[in-house]
Amino acid sequence: MSTETVDPWHAMLSQQVADSAGAHSSLDQRRQSASEMFQQSGFPTRKHEEWRYTPLKSVAQGEYSALLPADGVLPGDDELATTSDIRIVLINGRFRDDLSDLTALPDEVSIRGLAGMLAENPDFVSESIDRLIPSDDHPFQNLADVFLCDGLVIEAQGKTDARIHIVHAQDGSTSSGSSHVSGLVRLSGGAKIEILEEFRSRGTTLANIRWGMEIGSGCEFSRQRVVRPGCDVLYHGTRVQVEGNAVFRDLIAGSGSRLVRNEIHAILSGPEGHVDLLGGYVSNGDEIVDHHTVIEHAVEDCTSREIYRGVLGGESRGAFTGMIHVHQDAQRTDAEQSNDAILLSRSAEMNTRPRLEIYADDVKCTHGATVGELDDESLFYLRSRGVGLEEARRMLVRAFTAEVFEDLENEALKEQFIEQLQEAMPAAGESKS
Amino acid sequence: MSAHENEGKMILDVNNLHASVEGSPILKGLNLSVKPGEVHAIMGPNGSGKSTFANVLAGREDYTVDSGSVSYSGLDLLDLDPEERACEGIFLAFQYPVSIPGISNAYFLRSALNAVRRYREESEVDAVDFLQLVREKMKLVGMDEKLLQRSVNDGFSGGEKKRNEILQMAVLDPKLAILDETDSGLDIDALRIVAEGVNALRGGDRAFIVVTHYQRLLDYIVPDHVHVLSEGQIVRSGDKTLAHELEREGYSWLESGHAREKTQEAS
Ligand SMILES: Nc1ncnc2c1ncn2[C@@H]1O[C@H](COP(=O)(O)OP(=O)(O)OP(=O)(O)O)[C@@H](O)[C@H]1O
Ligand SMILES: [Mg+2]
Numbered sequence: 001m002s003t004e005t006v007d008p009w010h011a012m013l014s015q016q017v018a019d020s021a022g023a024h025s026s027l028d029q030r031r032q033s034a035s036e037m038f039q040q041s042g043f044p045t046r047k048h049e050e051w052r053y054t055p056l057k058s059v060a061q062g063e064y065s066a067l068l069p070a071d072g073v074l075p076g077d078d079e080l081a082t083t084s085d086i087r088i089v090l091i092n093g094r095f096r097d098d099l100s101d102l103t104a105l106p107d108e109v110s111i112r113g114l115a116g117m118l119a120e121n122p123d124f125v126s127e128s129i130d131r132l133i134p135s136d137d138h139p140f141q142n143l144a145d146v147f148l149c150d151g152l153v154i155e156a157q158g159k160t161d162a163r164i165h166i167v168h169a170q171d172g173s174t175s176s177g178s179s180h181v182s183g184l185v186r187l188s189g190g191a192k193i194e195i196l197e198e199f200r201s202r203g204t205t206l207a208n209i210r211w212g213m214e215i216g217s218g219c220e221f222s223r224q225r226v227v228r229p230g231c232d233v234l235y236h237g238t239r240v241q242v243e244g245n246a247v248f249r250d251l252i253a254g255s256g257s258r259l260v261r262n263e264i265h266a267i268l269s270g271p272e273g274h275v276d277l278l279g280g281y282v283s284n285g286d287e288i289v290d291h292h293t294v295i296e297h298a299v300e301d302c303t304s305r306e307i308y309r310g311v312l313g314g315e316s317r318g319a320f321t322g323m324i325h326v327h328q329d330a331q332r333t334d335a336e337q338s339n340d341a342i343l344l345s346r347s348a349e350m351n352t353r354p355r356l357e358i359y360a361d362d363v364k365c366t367h368g369a370t371v372g373e374l375d376d377e378s379l380f381y382l383r384s385r386g387v388g389l390e391e392a393r394r395m396l397v398r399a400f401t402a403e404v405f406e407d408l409e410n411e412a413l414k415e416q417f418i419e420q421l422q423e424a425m426p427a428a429g430e431s432k433s
Numbered sequence: 434m435s436a437h438e439n440e441g442k443m444i445l446d447v448n449n450l451h452a453s454v455e456g457s458p459i460l461k462g463l464n465l466s467v468k469p470g471e472v473h474a475i476m477g478p479n480g481s482g483k484s485t486f487a488n489v490l491a492g493r494e495d496y497t498v499d500s501g502s503v504s505y506s507g508l509d510l511l512d513l514d515p516e517e518r519a520c521e522g523i524f525l526a527f528q529y530p531v532s533i534p535g536i537s538n539a540y541f542l543r544s545a546l547n548a549v550r551r552y553r554e555e556s557e558v559d560a561v562d563f564l565q566l567v568r569e570k571m572k573l574v575g576m577d578e579k580l581l582q583r584s585v586n587d588g589f590s591g592g593e594k595k596r597n598e599i600l601q602m603a604v605l606d607p608k609l610a611i612l613d614e615t616d617s618g619l620d621i622d623a624l625r626i627v628a629e630g631v632n633a634l635r636g637g638d639r640a641f642i643v644v645t646h647y648q649r650l651l652d653y654i655v656p657d658h659v660h661v662l663s664e665g666q667i668v669r670s671g672d673k674t675l676a677h678e679l680e681r682e683g684y685s686w687l688e689s690g691h692a693r694e695k696t697q698e699a700s
Binding site for chain 1: 491492493494495514515516519520524527528529531533534535536541544545546549552565584601605658
């Protein structure tokens, strides 16, 4: 053995590439090239423009480099008020047939574990991944390519309306580590799918989850994501193609996790498509929440809306990078973007980077960003009516994030999201300094 | 009669109150005593400190109390947080009600009512009982029920905001209500409705301090005492006829020196 320290991630990757070689040629190739890219670039430092506000030092150090064990127990038992009767559970990155319930699945919808598909029809997986998630030198994409082993394949064809609850659970109670999940979604023929995607974790874990989606003409895909407290490190990436008259809606709510990086790359590729990206979060301590979005208006007559609202206490940091790219042909684009933050302490920080690249001339693009404090006037008004200081502060979190949640039809779920954020609100005394 | 003789019976006793904002003194030795059931009107020129006084009573933290004392129902009022004051029965109808987008009026009112009820060790009201109560009170102030589902004061007209203040007062059932220019911005009919609302809440031990510029309001809400606040002090007190006199003569007499003569204290 050499005395020089081997980067734990590099060692893991080499091992993985060696172990899985020969399974399937095009997947092997992608794995090989991802591994090479990662060995070259590694985890980006903060000098890297796209990762300036997401320090990955602790992730790079190796605490997470091992794979989480294939078995594990579902952490947490407080259930969300979902109206869906289809439930999918992944623990430590593995689709768990035994904990999932697909009996209510309509005929038009199919949901398969990716591991099963890999065994059965690797060509399909390989071809779908290449199409929906083009290879890219991105640290988490590279890891997902190298460690590709399980995930989900969701397909819906024709007029249908399904609600699906997906739980991504990380159980790091016996050993720390990471899991890597790839999800593929294809909707066609006017299908409507609603997904509640939930993240839970116990222990020191990194969840690396990526989705590639195709929302066919006239289809609708609505997703609500909730990052439950204690998720440690979560990378979540979505690449979605939205065709004519199709809708992609996403909402992410979260609190109490060490590092959350949420990336969405949406491409409006057919006229009259719509993309809706919403986010609400409360952070505290030294947590980091980074929303990184790209919306490409590739064709004319599409609309997009982005609203992210964060309340940051302690020494936590928030970042928002929002690119709106309007291609030359994308006339009559209507894009709206806003990012607002409330800082509860002097050491909390928010970095906002709107990026507009507009190559068409008949375009309506608005963006706004604000950073402020909790409004003293409102606080006094509430208190003068008998509402205690802490409750008044929590009410203002509700008020501030109201716009993010207002379209959510499931009132009970909406309340749970808002309450989670309210619970995460640091007390008045803690947040000063 | 002097304030001292009735001390035991006072709901509010303000003694030589000095308060400042950002280092500049605003209230400069204010004295006022209010007995249960009384209505006191406070008038006075712009900037004389009426709102400051009202806000100091409600516990706004932007104002520093430099000296003096305020006892309220036997409590040292200045020692209480704003929410404790509210729970103890103080209500301030704001001159400029605050709007809170994202919180519905109903949610706001119910949170407030339940906070006050918890403090008073009464059971919380559920959504159904609350709705019943609030509907009844909305009738009292002639307020459109639609405003319940709207965000607190958000986009409300001036008059709607003022009515909303009175609605809150009616729901929270205070012992001492301080109305800071609730009449300004109201049309004639609204003024009458709001005044009727206030009058309906009059009676028993509930006391009112009504800050206003206009005698007109006092035709509806007939005060027991009228005070003139000038430069942070009450410089004149009298009965309701004082309001008529002020309406006729304005405040130019304040400059002429006899305003500084010791006048009858609030009785
Ligand atoms: N937050 C503040 N900062 C600075 N000055 C203030 C503040 N609040 C009040 N003041 C000043 O204190 C003085 C008294 O103001 P206040 O609002 O109490 O007057 P008022 O008698 O209610 O007047 P009006 O009849 O116009 O409502 C004014 O000169 C005002 O400018
Ligand atoms: Mg005033």
